[in-house]
Amino acid sequence: MTQPGDADARGREPRRTGPRDFTETTERRVRATIRDALAEAGGEERPRAEDPGPAEGAVIELERVHLGFGDRVILEDVSFLARRGETIAVVGESGTGKSTTLKLLLRHLQPDSGRVYIDGEDIAALSFTEALRVRRRMGMVFQQAALFDSLTVFDNVAYPLREHTDYGDDEIEARVREKLAFVDLDPDRVMDQLPSELSGGMRKRVGVARAIANDPEIMLYDEPTSGLDPLTTGTITRLIMKLQRELQVTSVVVSHDIRSVFRMASYVAVLADRRIRFFGTPEEMAASDDRYIQDFLGGF
Amino acid sequence: MTALAARLNAAAQGTVLGVQNYVRLAWNALRFVFARPFYAGDLVQQMDAMGVQSLGIVLLTGFFTGMVLALQSSVQLRTFGATQYIGSLVSASIIRELGPVLAGLMVAGRVGSGVAAQIGSMKVTEQIDALNTLGTDPIKKLVTPRVLAGLIMLPVLTVLADLVGILGGNVIARVYVGLPSSFYWRTVWEQIAGGGFSFGFIPNDFIQGLIKPFVFGGIIATTACYHGLATTGGTEGVGVATTRTVVAASIAILVSDYFLTQLLLSVLGA
Ligand SMILES: Nc1ncnc2c1ncn2[C@@H]1O[C@H](COP(=O)(O)OP(=O)(O)O)[C@@H](O)[C@H]1O
Ligand SMILES: [Mg+2]
Numbered sequence: 184m185t186q187p188g189d190a191d192a193r194g195r196e197p198r199r200t201g202p203r204d205f206t207e208t209t210e211r212r213v214r215a216t217i218r219d220a221l222a223e224a225g226g227e228e229r230p231r232a233e234d235p236g237p238a239e240g241a242v243i244e245l246e247r248v249h250l251g252f253g254d255r256v257i258l259e260d261v262s263f264l265a266r267r268g269e270t271i272a273v274v275g276e277s278g279t280g281k282s283t284t285l286k287l288l289l290r291h292l293q294p295d296s297g298r299v300y301i302d303g304e305d306i307a308a309l310s311f312t313e314a315l316r317v318r319r320r321m322g323m324v325f326q327q328a329a330l331f332d333s334l335t336v337f338d339n340v341a342y343p344l345r346e347h348t349d350y351g352d353d354e355i356e357a358r359v360r361e362k363l364a365f366v367d368l369d370p371d372r373v374m375d376q377l378p379s380e381l382s383g384g385m386r387k388r389v390g391v392a393r394a395i396a397n398d399p400e401i402m403l404y405d406e407p408t409s410g411l412d413p414l415t416t417g418t419i420t421r422l423i424m425k426l427q428r429e430l431q432v433t434s435v436v437v438s439h440d441i442r443s444v445f446r447m448a449s450y451v452a453v454l455a456d457r458r459i460r461f462f463g464t465p466e467e468m469a470a471s472d473d474r475y476i477q478d479f480l481g482g483f
Numbered sequence: 484m485t486a487l488a489a490r491l492n493a494a495a496q497g498t499v500l501g502v503q504n505y506v507r508l509a510w511n512a513l514r515f516v517f518a519r520p521f522y523a524g525d526l527v528q529q530m531d532a533m534g535v536q537s538l539g540i541v542l543l544t545g546f547f548t549g550m551v552l553a554l555q556s557s558v559q560l561r562t563f564g565a566t567q568y569i570g571s572l573v574s575a576s577i578i579r580e581l582g583p584v585l586a587g588l589m590v591a592g593r594v595g596s597g598v599a600a601q602i603g604s605m606k607v608t609e610q611i612d613a614l615n616t617l618g619t620d621p622i623k624k625l626v627t628p629r630v631l632a633g634l635i636m637l638p639v640l641t642v643l644a645d646l647v648g649i650l651g652g653n654v655i656a657r658v659y660v661g662l663p664s665s666f667y668w669r670t671v672w673e674q675i676a677g678g679g680f681s682f683g684f685i686p687n688d689f690i691q692g693l694i695k696p697f698v699f700g701g702i703i704a705t706t707a708c709y710h711g712l713a714t715t716g717g718t719e720g721v722g723v724a725t726t727r728t729v730v731a732a733s734i735a736i737l738v739s740d741y742f743l744t745q746l747l748l749s750v751l752g753a
Binding site: 286289291315318319321323325326327329330331332342343346347393 | 604605608609610612613614615616617618619
């Protein structure tokens with residue numbers, strides 16, 4: 184059994200060899216899932232760090248973060264980091280603090296102890312206005328898309344531009360069209376629609392378009408594919424990978440969908456029992472001896 | 484016994500925390516009136532939603548209240564042979580008390596619940612988080628325009644309700660008592676003038692009748708926003724937030740009405 188304390192500075196677990204006590208069926212299922220996912224990913228290149236190094240160059244870093252609500256401890260000694268262009272997938276059971284982790288990165292929450300760095304800057308130390316400046320460089324895709332339901336698709340995507348830039352109407356429209364096209368939506372068809380008139384998958388795509396309107400360098404996704412059918416799930420996963428590839432964004436993806444995690448993650452962080460139980464590449468995760476990790480993979 | 488004490492203590496602490504948060508929200512909402520950016524579009528939209536869309540129910544309530552007041556007082560006044568004072572009685576009751584309170588209660592039910600439901604569903608669908616993430620302060624964007632709209636629109640609605648209510652009294656006085664309209668309106672004016680004037684020209688009745696809805700408008704909007712933003716637990720939570728808003732705002736209106744009346748009477752010296 185690996186202990187979270189064994190993790191090195193990157194949060195990566197040292198490789199262990201030990202008795203494999205999970206059943207053969209589970210193993211076969213896990214391998215099949217991974218093989219499928221990797222095959223499906225095909226030629227699409229997965230962004231990956233050459234080799235682990237020092238924390239410098241990290242775009243996102245959580246360092247020994249502790250956080251509780253009242254008496255309840257949610258996160259204990261949580262550390263991980265992402266370099267430019269990498270994608271960290273955060274997985275774990277419901278209620279383990281995955282969304283909370285994203286809120287820490289956006290500084291909607293402050294850690295009780297530990298630090299959160301964005302581009303080497305400790306965001307806990309920032310004033311409210313300075314935090315807005317940092318937030319402006321981040322895009323967030325919410326679980327239920329969280330589109331403003333009183334605004335049209337156009338106004339939703341234009342919202343961050345109107346709020347943060349002094350672009351004229353023409354410039355804003357050009358941008359909105361560009362972003363909608365990027366997420367494979369026909370601007371002329373959807374621009375004047377209200378979010379309630381769209382399907383779940385389309386709403387999610389508009390959510391992505393809004394999140395990238397300001398050309399963020401960092402993208403955060405909270406369960407981007409949950410509640411979507413398998414086909415739409417594939418579309419959204421490809422969209423996230425397209426963002427990685429074409430815009431070199433650094434991403435943190437909270438997901439329950441192990442197939443898409445294996446397709447897009449540079450590293451996987453498994454949150455369990457308030458801690459990072461595992462941190463490593465998808466391949467390392469598949470090869471992990473940790474019973475919990477294997478059960479977790481087998482569950483899909 | 485100690486368990487009970489502990490529960491009471493926890494409940495008291497919860498209440499104190501709630502009041503603290505409520506006061507902080509109300510304070511921030513007002514503070515942001517003078518901060519950039521000012522969401523003027525949202526203010527206009529809220530004034531429309533609160534004012535124009537509540538006009539119907541407020542006028543209807545005002546009209547029937549005026550009629551029933553005239554009807555009841557005609558019975559009472561007849562026993563003294565004083566039916567010519569119907570106009571005085573109706574206008575005094577409506578301008579000082581019933582206009583502000585009824586408009587307040589109607590708006591609390593119509594607009595307060597709507598605002599709580601809207602902000603509550605924005606909360607549970609993460610739209611509030613989205614605003615924050617996109618660099619907008621939700622208090623500035625959502626609460627300030629609603630509070631301002633409440634402060635402006637409830638006095639306007641109340642004046643209209645007063646007018647229509649007194650008109651309702653006029654109809655009854657004319658039809659049931661046979662009082663000429665000109666006489667009715669003269670007694671209305673005599674009543675207003677009899678209450679005295681502040682600064683030499685503003686009738687004291689009007690001051691009372693306008694300060695109250697101003698306060699009620701603030702109470703309704705802040706209560707609704709507070710409960711909306713505090714919503715947790717999905718769709719069910721939105722229902723809870725709306726119910727709480729209507730109950731809390733209605734009680735707050737009736738209780739503050741008493742204390743406001745006492746305060747205004749002592750200040751205006753009536
Ligand atoms: N603002 C809050 N106040 C109190 N408890 C919270 C708050 N936000 C989240 N929690 C609790 O923290 C735990 C982790 O929540 P979350 O990060 O949303 O989990 P998930 O991993 O499912 O995204 C949950 O048990 C949740 O109830
Ligand atoms: Mg979550």
